Amino acid sequence: MTLRSCSREKEVRELVLRGQWPQAAGDELREHVAACRSCSDLALVMPTFLAARSQSAGSAVSGSVVSGSPGVLWWRAQLRRRKEAMERIDKPIVGAQIFAFAITIVIAAVFFVSQVRQGAPWLSARWLPLQWLDRFGHLPHAVSDYLAGLWTSASAMPVWGLTLGLTGLAAVALFSGVVLYLDRQRQ
Amino acid sequence: MRWEFAMENVAAGEAPIAAELHMDNDAFAGFYERSARPLWAYLARVCGDASLADDLMQESFVRFLCADHPQDGEVAARKYLFRIASNLLKDHWRRAKSTPIDDVPEEIFAVSQPSGQSESRAILDPALALMRPRDRQLLWLAYAEGYSHREIAEVTGLASASIRLLLFRARRKIAALLRDQSAGKRGAQ
Numbered sequence: 001m002t003l004r005s006c007s008r009e010k011e012v013r014e015l016v017l018r019g020q021w022p023q024a025a026g027d028e029l030r031e032h033v034a035a036c037r038s039c040s041d042l043a044l045v046m047p048t049f050l051a052a053r054s055q056s057a058g059s060a061v062s063g064s065v066v067s068g069s070p071g072v073l074w075w076r077a078q079l080r081r082r083k084e085a086m087e088r089i090d091k092p093i094v095g096a097q098i099f100a101f102a103i104t105i106v107i108a109a110v111f112f113v114s115q116v117r118q119g120a121p122w123l124s125a126r127w128l129p130l131q132w133l134d135r136f137g138h139l140p141h142a143v144s145d146y147l148a149g150l151w152t153s154a155s156a157m158p159v160w161g162l163t164l165g166l167t168g169l170a171a172v173a174l175f176s177g178v179v180l181y182l183d184r185q186r187q
Numbered sequence: 188m189r190w191e192f193a194m195e196n197v198a199a200g201e202a203p204i205a206a207e208l209h210m211d212n213d214a215f216a217g218f219y220e221r222s223a224r225p226l227w228a229y230l231a232r233v234c235g236d237a238s239l240a241d242d243l244m245q246e247s248f249v250r251f252l253c254a255d256h257p258q259d260g261e262v263a264a265r266k267y268l269f270r271i272a273s274n275l276l277k278d279h280w281r282r283a284k285s286t287p288i289d290d291v292p293e294e295i296f297a298v299s300q301p302s303g304q305s306e307s308r309a310i311l312d313p314a315l316a317l318m319r320p321r322d323r324q325l326l327w328l329a330y331a332e333g334y335s336h337r338e339i340a341e342v343t344g345l346a347s348a349s350i351r352l353l354l355f356r357a358r359r360k361i362a363a364l365l366r367d368q369s370a371g372k373r374g375a376q
Contacts, residue, residue, distance in 0.1 A: 005355065037359075042358070045326070045365065053228050057224035057228050070220070077251075077253050
């Protein structure tokens with residue numbers, strides 16, 4: 001199918017839009033439209049669609065097809081917007097909470113292990129993590145070696161330094177959440 | 188720990204800036220009054236189902252209110268509304284496609300006739316039912332709403348360059364169908 005539009009389509013379109021087709025069209029234009037496929041298509045299709053549009057709009061009013069008042073829609077939109085705003089606010093806070101919780105668990109674990117290493121009287125020596133690692137005999141050697149190395153290097157650090165570092169990380173995580181929250185609220 | 192204390196104003200209805208709508212109730216009522224009928228007509232013609240058109244129209248207005256729509260006049264706002272409605276139609280067709288064919292009720296395949304049948308609709312509806320949804324969309328936007336090719340591209344999300352050809356083909360097809368309908372009707376009389 002070749003795309004060949006006619007230069008006289010514009011005249012036909014204007015007459016149809018004014019509701020004056022074919023009454024106000026000259027004989028010459030009518031003859032052209034009768035002979036031109038593109039213009040005759042336009043002269044047939046456009047008035048049909050315009051009539052259908054006005055009839056649909058009419059039935060929308062008379063047949064109460066357009067249900068739902070603008071007030072109800074506005075209220076629904078406001079509820080949805082608030083819900084979205086609350087979700088947006090909640091998201092960084094929940095993230096920061098999860099991160100802070102994870103850091104707390106790590107700090108607690110480090111504290112527990114340091115107590116064991118220092119021979120805390122309330123803990124039995126048989127709970128030493130290195131002995132735990134021995135129980136992972138079924139793990140591949142690379143993994144158990146890595147865990148043992150990790151434990152050795154962690155225990156070599158001063159405990160207070162490690163705790164301070166992790167507490168600092170937790171604080172940064174919490175502040176990031178708060179900054180993100182404030183930024184979202186500003187937006 | 189919950190953070191309701193930080194959102195007391197949200198819950199109490201004194202929404203912070205992020206939760207405010209971009210149009211107040213009165214302005215929206217006016218906009219709705221002027222836009223609802225053309226939008227419903229577009230949706231009803233393209234999807235061929237009056238009750239679905241109702242649902243999609245309401246959802247379009249709600250999304251329009253929630254979105255950061257253009258603030259440069261009613262024409263742009265209406266175009267944006269039609270764009271939302273077109274995307275909803277697209278989503279609807281996509282969902283319908285993903286449903287196994289055996290689960291789809293028979294009525295879905297037939298284009299139901301909205302109430303208030305008249306002569307031009309009696310000719311147009313059967314012809315439109317034989318067209319592809321995208322062609323119905325293009326034809327309605329071009330000849331009922333009077334949108335330019337560029338505006339149709341914005342509303343439908345199709346490439347601006349392809350609109351001319353698609354519309355030309357769709358018009359040729361529906362013109363042939365309308366002629367057939369008219370000839371069939373005259374023959375029956």
